[in-house]
Each structure stands twice: as structure tokens, then as C-alpha cells.
Amino acid sequence: MSEGIPNWLKKRADLSPNQEALIFEENTYTFKEVFDKAKKIASKLTALQLGRGSSAAVLFTNHADSVFILYALQMAGVRTVILNNRLTAEELSWQLNDSDAEVLIHEASFTDKTALIDYNKRRVCTDELDKMDEADPIILEEYELQEVTTIMYTSGTTGNPKGVMQTYGNHWWSATASSLNLGLHEQDKWLCTVPIFHISGYSILMRSQIYGMPVILHRGFEEKKVIDDIRKHKITVMSVVSTMLRRILNVLGTEKLPDTFRCMLLGGGPAPLPLLEDCLEKDIPVFQTYGMTETSSQFATLSPEYSIKRLGSAGKALFPNQIRIVDADGNELPAQTEGEIIVKGPNVTIGYLNREDETADKIRNQWLHTGDIGYLDSDGFLYVLDRRSDLIISGGENIYPAEIEGVLLSHPGVADAGVIGTEDEQWGQVPVAFIVKNEATVLSEEDLLELCQQKLAKYKLPKQIYFVDSLPRNAAKKLLRRKLREWLEAERGSHEH
Amino acid sequence: MSEGIPNWLKKRADLSPNQEALIFEENTYTFKEVFDKAKKIASKLTALQLGRGSSAAVLFTNHADSVFILYALQMAGVRTVILNNRLTAEELSWQLNDSDAEVLIHEASFTDKTALIDYNKRRVCTDELDKMDEADPIILEEYELQEVTTIMYTSGTTGNPKGVMQTYGNHWWSATASSLNLGLHEQDKWLCTVPIFHISGYSILMRSQIYGMPVILHRGFEEKKVIDDIRKHKITVMSVVSTMLRRILNVLGTEKLPDTFRCMLLGGGPAPLPLLEDCLEKDIPVFQTYGMTETSSQFATLSPEYSIKRLGSAGKALFPNQIRIVDADGNELPAQTEGEIIVKGPNVTIGYLNREDETADKIRNQWLHTGDIGYLDSDGFLYVLDRRSDLIISGGENIYPAEIEGVLLSHPGVADAGVIGTEDEQWGQVPVAFIVKNEATVLSEEDLLELCQQKLAKYKLPKQIYFVDSLPRNAAKKLLRRKLREWLEAERGSHEH
Numbered sequence: 001m002s003e004g005i006p007n008w009l010k011k012r013a014d015l016s017p018n019q020e021a022l023i024f025e026e027n028t029y030t031f032k033e034v035f036d037k038a039k040k041i042a043s044k045l046t047a048l049q050l051g052r053g054s055s056a057a058v059l060f061t062n063h064a065d066s067v068f069i070l071y072a073l074q075m076a077g078v079r080t081v082i083l084n085n086r087l088t089a090e091e092l093s094w095q096l097n098d099s100d101a102e103v104l105i106h107e108a109s110f111t112d113k114t115a116l117i118d119y120n121k122r123r124v125c126t127d128e129l130d131k132m133d134e135a136d137p138i139i140l141e142e143y144e145l146q147e148v149t150t151i152m153y154t155s156g157t158t159g160n161p162k163g164v165m166q167t168y169g170n171h172w173w174s175a176t177a178s179s180l181n182l183g184l185h186e187q188d189k190w191l192c193t194v195p196i197f198h199i200s201g202y203s204i205l206m207r208s209q210i211y212g213m214p215v216i217l218h219r220g221f222e223e224k225k226v227i228d229d230i231r232k233h234k235i236t237v238m239s240v241v242s243t244m245l246r247r248i249l250n251v252l253g254t255e256k257l258p259d260t261f262r263c264m265l266l267g268g269g270p271a272p273l274p275l276l277e278d279c280l281e282k283d284i285p286v287f288q289t290y291g292m293t294e295t296s297s298q299f300a301t302l303s304p305e306y307s308i309k310r311l312g313s314a315g316k317a318l319f320p321n322q323i324r325i326v327d328a329d330g331n332e333l334p335a336q337t338e339g340e341i342i343v344k345g346p347n348v349t350i351g352y353l354n355r356e357d358e359t360a361d362k363i364r365n366q367w368l369h370t371g372d373i374g375y376l377d378s379d380g381f382l383y384v385l386d387r388r389s390d391l392i393i394s395g396g397e398n399i400y401p402a403e404i405e406g407v408l409l410s411h412p413g414v415a416d417a418g419v420i421g422t423e424d425e426q427w428g429q430v431p432v433a434f435i436v437k438n439e440a441t442v443l444s445e446e447d448l449l450e451l452c453q454q455k456l457a458k459y460k461l462p463k464q465i466y467f468v469d470s471l472p473r474n475a476a477k478k479l480l481r482r483k484l485r486e487w488l489e490a491e492r493g494s495h496e497h
Numbered sequence: 498m499s500e501g502i503p504n505w506l507k508k509r510a511d512l513s514p515n516q517e518a519l520i521f522e523e524n525t526y527t528f529k530e531v532f533d534k535a536k537k538i539a540s541k542l543t544a545l546q547l548g549r550g551s552s553a554a555v556l557f558t559n560h561a562d563s564v565f566i567l568y569a570l571q572m573a574g575v576r577t578v579i580l581n582n583r584l585t586a587e588e589l590s591w592q593l594n595d596s597d598a599e600v601l602i603h604e605a606s607f608t609d610k611t612a613l614i615d616y617n618k619r620r621v622c623t624d625e626l627d628k629m630d631e632a633d634p635i636i637l638e639e640y641e642l643q644e645v646t647t648i649m650y651t652s653g654t655t656g657n658p659k660g661v662m663q664t665y666g667n668h669w670w671s672a673t674a675s676s677l678n679l680g681l682h683e684q685d686k687w688l689c690t691v692p693i694f695h696i697s698g699y700s701i702l703m704r705s706q707i708y709g710m711p712v713i714l715h716r717g718f719e720e721k722k723v724i725d726d727i728r729k730h731k732i733t734v735m736s737v738v739s740t741m742l743r744r745i746l747n748v749l750g751t752e753k754l755p756d757t758f759r760c761m762l763l764g765g766g767p768a769p770l771p772l773l774e775d776c777l778e779k780d781i782p783v784f785q786t787y788g789m790t791e792t793s794s795q796f797a798t799l800s801p802e803y804s805i806k807r808l809g810s811a812g813k814a815l816f817p818n819q820i821r822i823v824d825a826d827g828n829e830l831p832a833q834t835e836g837e838i839i840v841k842g843p844n845v846t847i848g849y850l851n852r853e854d855e856t857a858d859k860i861r862n863q864w865l866h867t868g869d870i871g872y873l874d875s876d877g878f879l880y881v882l883d884r885r886s887d888l889i890i891s892g893g894e895n896i897y898p899a900e901i902e903g904v905l906l907s908h909p910g911v912a913d914a915g916v917i918g919t920e921d922e923q924w925g926q927v928p929v930a931f932i933v934k935n936e937a938t939v940l941s942e943e944d945l946l947e948l949c950q951q952k953l954a955k956y957k958l959p960k961q962i963y964f965v966d967s968l969p970r971n972a973a974k975k976l977l978r979r980k981l982r983e984w985l986e987a988e989r990g991s992h993e994h
Binding site for chain 2: 180
């Protein structure tokens with residue numbers, strides 16, 4: 001079997017040149033137009049001597065121009081490190097240097113931020129890119145499925161972000177697996193209000209090319225604009241997290257979405273019952289999913305007919321995918337038994353960039369050990385109990401407690417630190433911190449927040465800091481975060497009295 | 498990227514157990530039921546010591562039981578030689594021995610035919626299979642995409658049929674490529690009246706498993722039953738060749754098919770203009786395709802909006818596929834220039850069974866040289882001018898002139914023989930033969946037909962035999978079939994006067 005298949009965007013521009021590909025604000029671009037735009041940018045990449053096997057980092061917002069650059073990089077065969085634009089200069093510096101990207105391409109609006117970045121390779125602002133000379137563009141005629149096309153950083157238990165390598169094949173299989181699950185209609189249009197620097201947004205772009213489907217791209221999530229555009233463009237599918245869906249329902253009030261809307265693809269943890277009931281009442285089909293950067297998006301999905309009956313479940317693994325629950329020794333566990341969730345499928349990452357040991361530790365015999373805890377019920381439906389390393393999901397962003405703890409511990413006045421997530425009406429979850437001071441130190445909440453602001457993206461800042469005498473740790477000194485959650489509940493309980 | 502994906506039928510029975518999988522005559526089977534049936538047969542295969550890497554040949558008709566056996570063999574990992582039940586005992590013997598199949602599993606109704614087969618390995622009649630002991634079934638948990646699952650024989654220029662090896666991956670990619678082209682609706686139901694021993698029918702079974710889609714299986718093509726079932730079951734898609742479509746239209750008369758019907762997938766050569774016009778008038782969307790056993794079905798497709806505008810075209814290569822036109826030296830030719838059609842894609846066969854030389858000759862650098870002649874227009878649409886080795890397509894069956902010529906030449910009274918196809922109202926095409934007798938031989942049309950009946954399936958018998966003084970051959974002694982066609986036209990012209 002050949003592993004080389006035609007350049008997706010070029011093929012799509014050949015098969016359906018006049019089909020709408022991208023709608024951004026007042027502009028609509030066909031696949032032919034998107035291809036031409038991307039090809040023009042590719043000609044500049046060629047002039048920059050960026051081609052197959054090179055690497056580039058990109059920093060930009062949700063914008064049509066960003067899509068063209070992403071497509072150009074993919075067509076040119078440049079491994080693309082897609083940076084999260086909400087990170088601080090310090091966080092970005094770390095990822096840029098870790099990935100060893102040959103060039104940083106950034107939107108003009110981020111010039112202030114990039115000025116603070118510690119990175120000594122070439123930087124190209126999108127303004128400059130526009131003015132740059134063109135060369136005869138060298139674009140790939142075929143994509144080799146086993147080749148890496150994108151790298152997205154994700155934090156883990158250690159607190160050090162790791163670059164997840166995604167191949168052309170990973171994205172291909174993710175897109176086709178999704179279509180086998182959700183179906184594929186000629187009239188499909190996908191609304192993207194999630195960041196295209198995350199796999200949730202980027203995967204929509206891949207589906208667009210592979211399906212020949214228009215994407216309606218928003219700069220960010222604005223519930224009123226969402227409802228307006230679903231109506232105006234007859235959007236059929238949208239990717240959301242719970243808080244977004246709640247806000248859409250709040251604005252909808254007593255009204256409904258048009259009948260043409262057929263799928264809310266809901267990631268980032270299970271939806272609460274009242275939300276699902278409200279959706280049911282409004283005939284909004286909710287597909288709850290489980291997926292992560294390492295699985296190149298959607299991996300398991302619960303179809304709407306089960307959403308209430310199997311409350312809290314993320315469904316079953318998509319057609320090419322498999323899920324097992326294992327104990328600490330890697331032995332498969334029976335139904336209804338908690339353990340680590342491990343996953344296998346052709347959409348699973350080939351590993352972490354320049355981290356062979358961690359890759360070998362996480363991916364064993366083609367099974368990715370997610371670190372997430374869950375169980376399968378007797379019918380094989382997945383229930384996720386704890387996200388890996390007590391992951392906090394806040395407004396669709398992943399926050400790793402260990403990363404915040406690392407920053408807090410770097411303060412000379414801090415003896416110990418523990419971070420957990422707590423429920424928040426607006427964001428779903430937010431981080432809170434527990435601090436043990438060094439003896440004889442004068443340390444305020446403000447001191448610590450100031451430090452965090454320097455080091456951490458805004459969404460990662462602890463919403464509350466509690467000073468305590470000691471942290472609950474087991475014999476092996478492992479932090480017992482569940483204990484912290486009990487403390488928090490007790491703390492809040494006492495305030496309510 | 499992992500190449501192992503879950504056992505399709507088992508996965509489907511897990512994901513959508515109660516979904517209809519197969520409707521045959523008065524019986525409907527869900528995916529759970531089909532899986533259980535196939536698993537039961539697999540337990541007998543295990544008892545027969547047939548498992549991964551074994552090979553079995555099958556001879557049966559379009560029947561639910563045949564589907565269960567095919568699925569059982571696929572799940573057990575047995576390479577399955579799928580025999581054309583219209584072949585003579587002599588033709589079957591050749592394929593059985595060439596493939597070296599370990600066992601022949603045949604339907605009870607073919608006992609008379611198999612009695613004449615020259616094959617000294619195990620034979621199992623489906624009646625016996627039913628009564629056979631069961632073992633704990635050993636079925637594959639995963640399918641390795643690069644492994645061969647089916648072998649279908651196809652003749653070629655030499656007249657010797659060759660076993661085309663199709664991998665799990667070939668069928669997977671074919672099914673997904675088709676869905677990216679035709680879309681995938683929850684309500685889809687595919688009508689199969691073409692033989693499941695051909696790739697046209699077998700590929701429908703693969704799509705059924707992969708999409709989770711019901712197949713309505715008919716024993717054969719009966720236009721009235723087709724129309725009844727399209728109405729009764731709300732069938733959405735059907736695979737046809739031109740003659741079938743014409744017969745459907747004739748019976749439909751002034752009536753229409755229901756709105757739910759969305760696709761006539763038309764293979765076996767381009768449709769004539771009047772047929773397409775009639776379909777347009779009746780709102781029957783016709784998707785003309787180009788494909789072959791070596792491409793595991795559909796490879797290029799023309800969407801209905803182009804059917805009249807690009808009359809005679811087979812459209813463009815499906816998303817993962819590529820088509821080029823080359824000259825005799827393998828150089829790519831520009832648009833509008835005739836040459837050999839070569840194809841590349843992950844649905845293209847890995848080669849011919851036990852024929853390394855022919856495989857190397859036909860598949861060069863992952864490009865399959867089809868032997869078909871055609872051109873691409875300036876927009877990239879494919880036009881097929883001559884099927885490989887002047888292939889004759891009669892009622893959906895491929896007939897290779899060289900094979901019939903070989904039989905005719907085996908008669909001691911025949912000095913030379915040439916076969917071409919000619920148009921036929923009922924079958925699309927039928928073969929006719931031109932014979933040069935040996936001097937001093939008394940030879941009648943009946944003598945030759947008698948010989949052909951022994952050696953060739955009925956549909957391959959020449960409908961007319963012309964005795965001539967010599968055959969048109971070029972300097973290299975290559976038969977000029979186009980010249981024969983001119984003779985035939987002249988011959989018929991003279992009869993009309």
C-alpha cells in the first residue's frame with residue numbers, strides 16, 4: 001500500500017475549485033482562492049529556504065491569513081510548531097528553543113510580545129512576509145502519511161511542556177474517523193470559534209480540506225455572533241466546550257437553532273445534566289467527545305441518543321480507534337473497574353519531539369498511556385474520572401497544576417505548593433493554590449500573583465491562594481490532590497455558615 | 498502511525514449492534530446478528546485449521562449465507578480467493594490450482610460443477626459446513642492494513658487470468674475515498690444486485706461494515722425487484738452498469754424513483770447520451786466511475802452536474818488517488834493527448850499473486866499501468882477510449898478477447914483468430930470472432946461454439962463467428978482490432994442494404 005496521497009489543498013482545489021472553503025468576517029474564499037493564497041505564501045517560504053524537513057513556529061490569532069500561512073507551511077512540507085498565543089513571552093521562549101524552530105512567523109499584533117521572547121533565530125512578521133520576494137514555490141505533490149506536519153505543545157505531569165508530533169496521517173485518520181462517526185453531508189459547514197492553534201481548531205481546517213467543506217472562522221467565541229452565523233450561513237456543525245454551549249443557550253433564550261444545524265461536538269470533559277436537558281429541549285444534538293492533542297482531536301464520541309442515558313460518558317472509541325483500561329502494571333482491567341485510560345489508533349501521535357525516553361514511557365507497543373483515569377461500563381462506554389495529572393480545563397484551555405506549582409515553588413518564600421481546579425460558572429474550572437510559607441517569611445497573595453503574571457498565561461493564574469501549615473502528601477511524598485479538594489469544600493462550607 | 502485497526506465487523510457490532518446490516522429476501526440482520534453468524538462460521542474455520550495466513554477459495558451465489566462466510570474468512574485472517582461462479586469447471590480448476598488455495602468452500606448448488614473441477618485439495622460444501630463441529634473461534638482483533646485479505650482473478654493481455662491481491666488497506670481506502678466523494682448519510686442504504694464475487698459487489702460489503710450501513714442484497718439483477726425495493730426500503734445508492742440502468746428506466750416508464758434515492762454509481766464504461774438525458778429527466782443522479790479489480794473498485798468519478806457537459810468522461814481521481822497519461826516509454830503526456838492510463842493510490846493492489854515479473858511490469862514506482870487508453874482534458878477530466886487489451890464489458894462482466902482467442906486457436910482447424918466486442922442492446926457489448934481456417938479443414942461455427950462451451954463461461958461465448966481469409970495484423974504481427982471493428986461495421990452495413 002502506498003503511503004503517499006495527493007497534496008490535500010491542491011487536490012481539493014482541483015476537485016472542487018469553486019466550492020466555498022473559508023468564510024472569515026466579510027470574506028468568502030473558494031478552495032481555488034485558498035490554494036492560490038497559500039501557494040503565494042509558499043513561494044515566500046521557498047524564498048526563505050523553508051521546505052520539506054525545515055521547521056517553523058507560528059504565532060497568530062484566528063484569522064483567514066493565519067489559515068493561509070498554515071496551509072502554505074503544510075504544502076511546503078515545513079514542520080510547523082503552532083504556538084498558543086495566550087502564553088507569556090517566557091513560556092513561548094521555552095517552546096521555541098525546545099523545538100529548535102528555524103524561524104518564528106508571527107502576526108504583527110504580537111510584536112510587543114515577541115520583543116520579549118528569548119530566541120536568537122530568524123523572526124518574520126506577517127507584514128514583512130507580505131512584502132517579501134517570491135520564488136517559484138516548491139510545494140509537495142504528495143503527502144507522506146508517516147511524516148510530521150505539526151507540533152503542538154502540551155504540558156504534562158512534570159510541568160515541562162512537550163511537543164506533540166502530529167503526522168499527515170494522524171490528521172488524515174482523525175478527519176476520516178470523524179466523518180465515519182458524524183456522517184458527511186454535501187451541505188456541511190463547520191463553525192470554528194476555538195483557537196486554530198489548538199488541535200480542536202486545527203482539526204477543523206484539516207477536515208475542511210479533506211471533506212471539501214467550508215469552515216466559518218471566528219476570531220474567538222462570541223455567543224451572539226455564533227447564533228447569528230449559524231442562522232445566516234446554515235452552519236451544520238460546531239465544536240464547543242460546556243461553558244460555550246451554556247452561553248449559547250443563555251442567549252438563545254426561548255428560540256431555537258435552525259433545523260439544518262445537526263451537531264454540537266463537545267469536548268473538554270463531560271457536560272452537566274441540566275445543560276444536556278436544555279439541549280434536548282431545544283433539539284440541539286450534542287456529541288460528547290474524548291480526545292487530546294496526542295490523538296489529533298476526537299478519539300471517542302457519545303452519540304446524542306445516549307447523552308442522558310449514559311450521563312457522564314464520552315462514548316466509544318471511533319471506528320479505527322481502541323480504548324483499554326489498565327492497572328499500574330499495564331494489565332487490562334475488566335468493565336466497571338477504574339484504571340488508566342490507554343488508547344491506540346492511527347490518529348495517535350508518533351511521540352514527543354526530542355523526548356525519546358518520555359515517548360517510550362508513554363507509548364508502549366503502539367498504546368498511548370494517557371495518564372487519564374476512567375473506566376468502561378459493561379457495554380464498553382468510556383467514563384473519564386480524572387484527567388491526566390489532574391488536568392484543569394478552563395474555557396477550553398488545558399492547565400496542568402504541576403506547571404503552576406513549579407512557578408509558585410520558585411518563590412524563595414514558598415516551602416510547598418499544591419494546585420487544583422475548582423468549578424467556576426464562567427470558565428467551567430479555574431485553578432486555586434495552596435501554599436506553605438517558609439518560616440519567618442512575610443509573603444502575601446499579591447506577591448505570588450505578581451510572580452505568576454510574569455511566568456504564566458493569564459488563564460493559568462490561580463483565582464484564589466490559601467495559606468496552610470502543610471500539604472497532604474502520602475508516604476512517597478506524592479501530593480494528594482483529592483485531599484486538597486476536600487479541604488476546599490470544607491473551607492467553602494465553613495464560609496457559607 | 499499504526500497500521501492495525503480494529504476488526505471491522507466486530508467493531509461495527511460494538512458501535513452499532515442494532516443497526517440493520519444486511520437485508521436479503523425476507524430476512525433482515527443487524528450488525529450484531531451478522532457478527533454472531535460470521536463468528537459461528539469462524540469457529541468452523543478454526544476447526545478446519547484455517548486461520549491467519551491460510552487461504553481458501555469460495556464459490557457461491559449472492560446470498561446472505563455467502564456474506565457471512567466472506568465475513569468469517571476476513572475476520573479469521575484467511576486469504577480468500579473469490580471465484581466467479583459463471584466460469585466453467587475448467588476455468589475454475591485453473592484458478593484454484595494457480596492460487597494454491599488450501600480448501601474450496603462451495604455452495605451446495607454448485608456440486609455438479611465442482612465435481613468436474615480438477616483440484617486435489619479439500620472441498621467443503623456449505624451444507625457440510627453447517628453440520629461441522631465448532632472450535633473456539635480464532636478471529637483477528639485487528640486488521641493489519643498491509644495484509645492481503647482477498648484475491649480476485651482477472652484476465653489480461655496474455656489471456657491467462659491473474660490473481661489480484663487486495664489488502665485490508667486497499668478495501669479501507671476504497672471505502673473511505675468513496676465516502677469522501679459521495680458523502681455519508683445516516684439514512685444510506687446500498688442496493689447490491691451485482692455479484693459479490695466481483696469487486697463491484699464485494700466493495701459494497703466493505704462499505705457496509707466500515708460505514709455501518711445496510712446492504713440490500715439481491716440474487717441477481719431484476720429491474721422490477723430493484724424498483725420495488727428502492728421504494729420499499731428507501732434505498733439511497735445503487736451500483737449499476739449502463740444496461741441495468743436502461744432496463745430500470747424502461748420499467749419505470751413515466752414514474753420516478755423516490756426522492757430519497759440519491760446515487761446511481763455507474764461503472765463498466767461511459768453511459769450513452771440518451772440514457773443520461775433520460776436519467777436527468779427523471780432526477781436520477783448518475784455518478785459515472787472508472788475502476789477495476791486492481792483499484793479495489795471506484796477510482797475516478799464524474800459527479801452528476803457534469804454528466805452531460807463532460808459526456809463520455811469518467812471524471813477525476815478520488816481524493817486519495819492520482820491519474821496520469823503516459824506514452825510507451827512512461828513519459829507523462831500533456832492534456833488532450835492519448836496514452837496509457839496509469840493510476841496511483843492506497844486502494845491500488847499490491848500485485849498479482851505469484852507473479853512477481855508481471856507485478857513489476859505493471860506496477861512501477863507505485864504507479865499501476867492499467868493498459869487502458871485515454872486522455873485528460875484541459876480541466877483534468879479523464880476520458881477512457883479503449884479498455885485494456887480491448888476489454889469487452891458484457892452485462893457487467895469483463896471479457897478479455899485474448900482469452901477467447903486462446904480457446905479458438907486451440908482447435909486444430911483454426912489458423913488464426915481475432916475477437917472484438919460489438920454493441921448489444923441487452924448486454925451493452927458481446928464478443929464476436931473472426932476465424933482463419935487451416936487449409937483443407939472442414940470447420941463449422943458449431944464446432945467452434947462447442948469447444949468454447951467446454952472451455953469458457955457462457956457470457957464469453959462469441960455471439961457470431963465470421964470466417965475470413967486473413968486477419969489484419971501489423972508488421973509486429975499485432976492484431977489490429979480497430980480494423981476488425983471496421984470490417985464488422987462494413988459487414989453489417991452490407992447486410993442492411
